Amino acid sequence: xxxxxxxxxxxxxxxxxxxxxxxxxxxxxxxxxxxxxxxxxxxxxxxxxxxxxxxxxxxxxxxxxxxxxxxxxxxxxxxxxxxxxxxxxxxxxxxxxxxxxxxxxxxxxxxxxxxxxxxxxxxxxxxxxxxxxxxxxxxxxxxxxxxxxxxxxxxxxxxxxxxxxxxxxxxxxxxxxxxxxxxxxxxxxxxxxxxxxxxxxxxxxxxxxxxxxxxxxxxxxxxxxxxxxxxxxxxxxxxxxxxxxxxxxxxxxxxxxxxxxxxxxxxxxxxxxxxxxxxxxxxxxxxxxxxxxxxxxxxxxxxxxxxxxxxxxxxxxxxxxxxxxxxxxxxxxxxxxxxxxxxxxxxxxxxxxxxxxxxxxxxxxxxxxxxxxxxxxxxxxxxxxxxxxxxxxxxxxxxxxxxxxxxxxxxxxxxxxxxxxxxxxxxxxxxxxxxxxxxxxxxxxxxxxxxxxxxxxxxxxxxxxxxxxxxxxxxxxxxxxxxxxxxxxxxxxxxxxxxxxxxxxxxxxxxxx
Numbered sequence: 001x002x003x004x005x006x007x008x009x010x011x012x013x014x015x016x017x018x019x020x021x022x023x024x025x026x027x028x029x030x031x032x033x034x035x036x037x038x039x040x041x042x043x044x045x046x047x048x049x050x051x052x053x054x055x056x057x058x059x060x061x062x063x064x065x066x067x068x069x070x071x072x073x074x075x076x077x078x079x080x081x082x083x084x085x086x087x088x089x090x091x092x093x094x095x096x097x098x099x100x101x102x103x104x105x106x107x108x109x110x111x112x113x114x115x116x117x118x119x120x121x122x123x124x125x126x127x128x129x130x131x132x133x134x135x136x137x138x139x140x141x142x143x144x145x146x147x148x149x150x151x152x153x154x155x156x157x158x159x160x161x162x163x164x165x166x167x168x169x170x171x172x173x174x175x176x177x178x179x180x181x182x183x184x185x186x187x188x189x190x191x192x193x194x195x196x197x198x199x200x201x202x203x204x205x206x207x208x209x210x211x212x213x214x215x216x217x218x219x220x221x222x223x224x225x226x227x228x229x230x231x232x233x234x235x236x237x238x239x240x241x242x243x244x245x246x247x248x249x250x251x252x253x254x255x256x257x258x259x260x261x262x263x264x265x266x267x268x269x270x271x272x273x274x275x276x277x278x279x280x281x282x283x284x285x286x287x288x289x290x291x292x293x294x295x296x297x298x299x300x301x302x303x304x305x306x307x308x309x310x311x312x313x314x315x316x317x318x319x320x321x322x323x324x325x326x327x328x329x330x331x332x333x334x335x336x337x338x339x340x341x342x343x344x345x346x347x348x349x350x351x352x353x354x355x356x357x358x359x360x361x362x363x364x365x366x367x368x369x370x371x372x373x374x375x376x377x378x379x380x381x382x383x384x385x386x387x388x389x390x391x392x393x394x395x396x397x398x399x400x401x402x403x404x405x406x407x408x409x410x411x412x413x414x415x416x417x418x419x420x421x422x423x424x425x426x427x428x429x430x431x432x433x434x435x436x437x438x439x440x441x442x443x444x445x446x447x448x449x450x451x452x453x454x455x456x457x458x459x460x461x462x463x464x465x466x467x468x469x470x471x472x473x474x475x476x477x478x479x480x481x482x483x484x485x486x487x488x489x490x491x492x493x494x495x496x497x498x499x500x501x502x503x504x505x506x507x508x509x510x511x512x513x
Contacts, residue, residue: 181412183218261286
């Protein structure tokens with residue numbers, strides 16, 4: 001089956017959702033053109049092993065824009081830029097001349113309290129393998145490729161008085177990648193969720209069912225079905241017991257292992273205050289014992305989260321719905337008490353991220369390319385502390401992936417001697433980001449990111465370490481500059497034992513219009 005995703009430009013899906021309600025949106029649209037100018041000197045542009053390292057200057061221009069609207073019927077946030085590169089050493093390896101990045105999402109209400117639509121689109125460079133060079137620099141093309149995703153999801157939501165709430169959703173999504181051997185894919189999903197209303201104060205219930213039909217150019221067609229029925233018993237005012245039973249059915253190719261079976265789980269929900277929430281469960285699915293945890297705690301000057309998940313997933317699903325810690329979401333919780341207005345708070349958060357040198361998402365495991373189904377067990381924690389003149393952001397993770405479907409679909413992604421490299425992997429890492437306000441317009445920041453990726457079958461290891469030190473200065477309301485020193489190191493190839501080291505100095509000027 002040929003998947004013609006190119007005929008459905010991702011950003012047009014967002015435009016479609018916007019046009020449906022633009023006439024009645026009654027919201028202020030904010031369009032901000034911008035440009036980043038960056039000059040970098042690197043002693044290892046191509047991220048090569050020591051004897052092959054080549055130094056040089058990289059000039060970068062990145063024109064772009066952001067669009068936002070926060071109306072009663074339509075909410076839109078979009079950001080895009082086009083990065084152009086020029087090199088003093090044009091013959092250095094593993095470089096590319098340009099790249100496009102965009103990230104957009106929209107939520108629209110088409111019929112009051114009945115029909116809604118969500119849409120997202122994203123384009124970025126992603127790692128091909130967790131065992132090659134992984135760096136935050138933008139100019140190296142080694143071990144990374146363009147991945148484009150879009151997702152559009154209309155849904156009906158209706159309340160039957162105080163007795164029940166119903167949601168019917170249809171989702172169509174696409175993932176395309178530029179790497180040889182990675183299958184461009186299209187999926188259609190249908191889901192139903194029926195839950196008890198406010199009339200059920202002591203004993204609540206819910207029913208849910210989801211079916212996905214996936215078509216992949218390399219792995220072929222597959223389907224998945226998940227159904228659950230659950231109860232929630234409010235034992236006391238802020239403590240509830242939960243229980244679920246269900247059935248899972250997948251049809252991915254295996255060597256004989258079961259791909260379907262019953263499931264059950266039991267757990268609790270504890271909300272001792274508006275600042276604390278803990279949800280935990282333990283149970284069993286067809287692939288073995290499993291559990292989950294979602295917890296958060298907020299004080300006046302800090303936000304804490306700790307989460308655990310154990311699920312069947314794919315790399316395409318991770319690209320569509322990433323599990324990374326969203327920097328803006330963490331800071332939004334931190335600033336909620338100080339800035340109650342959501343629009344003002346969003347502006348404050350974005351300015352804070354830029355001044356502190358923070359990335360859009362905090363340190364995450366590497367979502368390497370694969371066409372296979374996998375079991376993903378993930379423990380992830382994050383904390384943000386804010387003082388009068390300084391702040392500290394800390395994240396850590398432990399991630400294990402075990403392939404469930406057969407290796408054949410990944411045969412063109414990996415060389416013969418590395419056929420089992422991605423069968424079972426373990427990733428661990430942490431990130432610390434500190435910033436200090438030297439003056440009302442100047443911030444100093446420091447970041448340390450360390451992670452370790454290990455193939456449990458081949459014992460191949462990639463130790464990734466990156467340190468960044470910098471100054472950020474705001475010249476005017478719409479312009480700022482930064483000077484940064486960066487040192488990074490990691491594995492330089494997939495099969496050998498060579499490593500790369502890169503030292504770089506980066507000067508950036510950012511202007512909004």
